[in-house]
Amino acid sequence: MPTDHSAQLARGRRQRRIDAVPEPLRPAVTGFADSLLRARERARRAGTRPRSDQTIEAALATMRDLGLFLNAERGKNDWATVHVDDVKAFLAALPRARKRRLTVLRQFFRFARTHRTVLVDPTTGLAGKDPKGFRGRTLTLDQQRSVFRRWTTDPAVHPHESLVGILALLHGASSRETRFLRCSDIEHRRQAVWLGNRPNPVPLDPASWAVLTRCLAHRDRQSTANPHVIVTKGTKAGHAQASTAYLSHVLDDCGYSPRMIRSTRLVDLVNTLDPKLVAAAFGLDPQTALIYLADYVDAGRLPNP
Known part of the structure; x- marks a missing residue:
């Protein structure tokens, strides 16, 4: 193969991402890609860390997604009309890619403002980190009733699945608390456990x-x-607790993860109690408990005016 085969492949990947941008928005993205390549060449000559092909391609993919979002969701075909609300919605x-995407958008709009493509940078004032808060999924009441009946009445369900599920659903037990639960932590007379x-x-x-x-x-x-309550084939000959991977997949048959079930309980308790x-x-x-506190009030709990 020619020595520049990898460079040719990278050039093709960059071009495909640029071509996917809506045509009215494409020239600015093309210029942005050229500026990234020129900056990489300057970094190579200066002996600093140049951007890799993967970094440049990820930046162009972000601009492609933004262009498609503006065209399809916002009906905009001009970078000068992009508002801060458009960036927030994008x-x-x-949410998990917010920081990485915002870094790319800041670079692009800085480049666009330098070349008079936009007059105002819509990313000004945006924070890289989202406010802390719970964004996970929870179970509905019908789903909770379904898994409760499954774990308490179905003899075909594995005992480990039933224990992990019930402790998470009713007592908010994490996988780690259940994994480290020992027989000595059980108080049979009081029917209680130390978690x-x-x-x-x-x-x-x-x-x-x-x-x-x-x-x-x-x-x-x-x-x-x-000495542990949950003993698997791999741990019955020793004294170690079950693996983290085993606990993370023990509820696969019910279709819900232990974290999702535990979050359901914590969200309900935090928003009902102190x-x-x-x-x-x-x-x-x-501070950990406050993450599960909702930022709205259920209308059904408000007094009747």
């Missing part, structure tokens, strides 16, 4: 205690000396 589409760093034992309701008893019976059938009380009961930092 960044909100992928993680919680200051007090967690009393179990009859359904949770029945699920825990079923899991202990499954452990006894393995004839193991492992977040400080929830943090104290769960052994959490108060």
Whole structure:
């Protein structure tokens, strides 16, 4: 192959991203790509860190997505008409990529303002980090009832799945708390368990205690000396806890992740009770509990005027 084969492939990838930009917005993106390449050449001559092909292609992909968003969602075909609200809506589409995308947009609009393509930079004043808050998914009431019946009435469900699910759904137990749960942490007389760093034992309701008893019976059938409640084929010969990967996939059959189920419980408790009380009961930092606090009030809980 020729020595510049990789450069030719990179040139083709860049061109495909530029060609995907709507035609009225394409010239500015082409000029932006040329400026990135010129900056890379200057960095190479100066001996500093030049941008890689992957970095430039990611920047052009961001501009392609922005151009398509402006054309399809906002009906705009001129960079000069882009408003800060357009940029906010574009960044909100992928919250996890906000910081990376905003960095690229700042570079582009700085270039566009230098070349008189725009008069005002719409990214001015935007923060790279989103305000902290819970954005995860939660279960509806019907979904909660469905998994509760599955874990408490279906004998075909594996005991480990039932235990992890019930502790997360009713008691907000994390996968780590369940993974490190030992037989010595169970108070049979009081029907309570010690979970993680919680200051007090967690009393179990009859359904949770029945699920825990079923899991202990499954452990006894393995004839193991492992002190943990959840014992797998790989840990029954030793004393180590189950792996993180095992706990992360133990609920695959029900279709929901442990984090999603636990978040459902925490969101409900924090928005119903005092977040400080929830943090104290769960052994959490108060700031951690506030993340789950919603920024709106349910209309059904307001007094009737």
